[in-house]
Structure formats: structure tokens, C-alpha cells
Amino acid sequence: MFILSLFKNIGVSLYLFIYLIIPYSAISQTLKIDFARDLENSLNARDLEFIKKNFGNDESQNITKQFSKIINDFPESKWKIKKLKSNIPNKNFLKIKVFGEKIVNGEIYILNSNFDYLFTVVNGKIDEGLIKNLFTTIRNDNKKIDISFKIPDKVLTGSKYDIDIILNKPLEEVIIAGAIKPHQVNSFFEQEILLEPLSSGGIFKMTRAPSKPGIQIWSGIIAHPEGMITFTKSINIVDKL
Template identity: 40%
Template sequence: MQKTLKSIFSLGLFILLTFVPCGLLQAAEIEILSERLQNSLNTNKKRELFTFLSEEIAKDIVEEYDQFIKNFPNAKWEIKPIKKKGSNQNFIKIIVSGDKEKGDHKYSLMSQKEIVVIEDSGKIVSKKILSDYSILKTGKNLLNVNINIPDAVLTGSKYDIDIILEKPLGSSIIAGGIISLTQKSKAKNNNQAIELIPMGSGGIFKSTRAPIKAGEQRWGALLAHPEGLISITKMVRVVSDPKELLPQIIYP
């Protein structure tokens, strides 16, 4: 009887694995891995990362984690899988947020990445960043901004960069500036000087052209207003094939 039940169970498992789409099984794995990653970071269990991430990816995440915690000890991670129309790849959205107060000033950080990952035998073994931006706000009153910068553009194409204050400051004068960040500066973790010029109260508006060579552009922007400062960084992928432009994201 026990042998018969075991055979039935094995047959049922075989049928289940045969007829359940591979994409659904992968999606379940990615959801589990996303939850493990979120829990490990929010509970400061960095060693656990090496059990379900490749060594290279784990080291990169630990380095970023240490930098966030150093500046914002209360930083929290929110990590979840996302779906995209027309793609069967595995995508993950990572949001890091933190805040602190020093004297009369408040500091608030929000960073968001969307990455595509490859999973193998319960481990994330490869990743590629599809979009990446961060906002650091300081001052007595933290204003909100909308970032209208594309995640990906075609080589040589013209595109707009708009950083808009949600609540324009009326007659108040603000100063702002935006520059293209170099990989050299990023690697050395140096800040490039941003020249601030007076502008209207609505925000920063710029038109630019993508390089003719595929790769990435990184932008750094700074807004100075009567209530404080807003610092923004944003990555733009430069692609040569229209198929590499991101499909629409469907959030769960």
C-alpha cells in the first residue's frame, strides 16, 4: 500500500512538473528569492546573501548596503518581482528609502532600481540594470519632484530631461543645474561640480541627444530652493536596437 501511494505521488509530481509552464515555476522562484533578499537586507544578515546570490552579485549588494546604512542607519529595502508585456524574462524592482534629522534639517533618500535577473538552481547568477535613479532631499521642508527622464533611448536620438517640482514655488527664485556624470567620477565616488544658475520656479528642463555609441548616460542634477536642496541622479540606457527599449511594466 505504501509503495503504491509513493508511486502515485511520484506520478502526480511528474505530471505537475510536466504540465505547469516553466515560466510559472521560474516566477515562483524569483518571488521567493526577492523575499529572501528583502528579509536579509532589512535584518542585516549580509552573509545570507551569498547562499542565494552569486559571489560577485552578493559583494556588489553588500557594498551598496554598507554605504546606505552608513548614511541612513534606518534604511529599508522593498524588493518585489515585476512583469513586463511581451517578455518572459525575470524582472525585480528594488526600492531603498531612509531618513534622518540633524539639527533643524531633515534628510531623505529614495533610490530605485529595476533589474533583469537570471536564476539557476535557486540562485541569482546574473543581473543587468535596466533603470536606476536616486533622490536626496535636504532642508527644513522636503519638497517632492517628478523625474521625467526615459530609462532607455536609441543611439543618436534626441530626448528631453524634465525635473519638475510638484508644487511650484510661485515667485520664489530657485537655482539649478544638470550635468552628465562620467564613469571615472562614478568609479572614484567623487562629486562633479554642478554649476547652479537661476531659473523659473517649476524645475529643470533640458533637451539633449544620445551618443551614437550604445552604452549608458548618467545625469546628476541639483535644485536649490528656499526650503532646501534636492540632488538627483538618473541612468539612461543608450541602445542601438529598438527592441531593447523597455516594454510597458505591469506592477502586481
């Protein structure tokens, strides 16, 4: 359920994990106790029959297509899925983690993605799903870069809020490059992020939430002498906290 393109040169073309954020995916009605485990096992075993059986036709085709993309980029990726209690009526709640690594030109790129998956069940098939609290990173620095991501999970409609990507040990004489960009939830196009030199120890941005409830997505990249980090974060835009 994810997609990315590997880093190119300093003019980076970054593909988002947009299909993770599509607000029309979900999971099934008389939900069995072991459903989360079965879904996890099917994804890890690359067994798409389970998806075809529990998702509607359109969703099954979409998920199969997107699943193939993540497997193509990270062949050894693994899923961990846990069913949690939902406090929203008629909604089920899964906490999902996806992780993997890939070696390119001798460098190890590590994928780590966490998100919540809210869904209902219609006629025994997956329907009305929603991805929330998505945070995905891809990095090739072997965790040598000491970095903090201070991005809220939810904000009020129309309110101002801060996005801070902090390098806790900035380099004095070395130029670090980076950029951050908002994206539309329904966008399936490649998203290009052009790097610029960072004069301070990270990316610091004040922005304003949309005027209507929904999901806002931010993606960015940090280029550091120790490696690169790309990230994607979804923010819930709500009309009351």
C-alpha cells in the same frame, strides 16, 4: 546597495548611487517562489549570510561593501522587493524600492529610490544582472517644493531628447540654484556638481543619446529656500522602441 554623501555647502559634492547601476549584479537559478521575500527580509534584517549564499564570491563582496555604505548613511533604511513577470527570455525581474531618512543638524534628509532589476541565474548563483529605470531622490524640504521630473525612461540611440526639472511654483524674486550632469555607468569616483543660479523655474536641457545601446545616467541638484533635492535617473538607450 546604495551610496551617497550628505550635502555640504552650496558647492555640493554629490556621490552617486553608482553601485546600483553596475550592470553585473543579479539573483539565483532555481528561483524559489519566496526568494524576493527572503531577499527583502535579509536586507531589512542586515543579514548578509543570505547574500553570501546566493551570490558569487565577487558579487557577494561587492554587495556587502556597498550595502554597508547605505547603512552607514541611512541606518534605518528599508527595502521592498516584488517579483514580477518578465517578458524577456531567461530573465527574472524584481521591482525594488529603498527608502530611509536621517537627521543631520536638525534637518531630516529623506532617501527614496526605485528601480527594476533584471537578472539570470548561473549554476545556482546570481549573475548577469542589470539595473533599469532607476530614479533616486534625496531631499530635506519635507516635500514643500512642488517639483516635477520629466526625464524619459528610454530613448533611441543617437536621438535628441529633453530633460525637464520643473518647479511648479517658481519664486519671483528669490534666486534658485541647480545643475545636472551625465555620468558613466562604470564610474566609481566622486561626482562633483557645481551649482549655478537658475534664471527660470527649473532645469531645462536638450541632449543627445549615445550612438550605442546601453544606459545613460543623469544626476542633479536643486537648491531652494525650502531645502535641497538631489536626484539620479538612468535612461535606457535602445536601438528600437
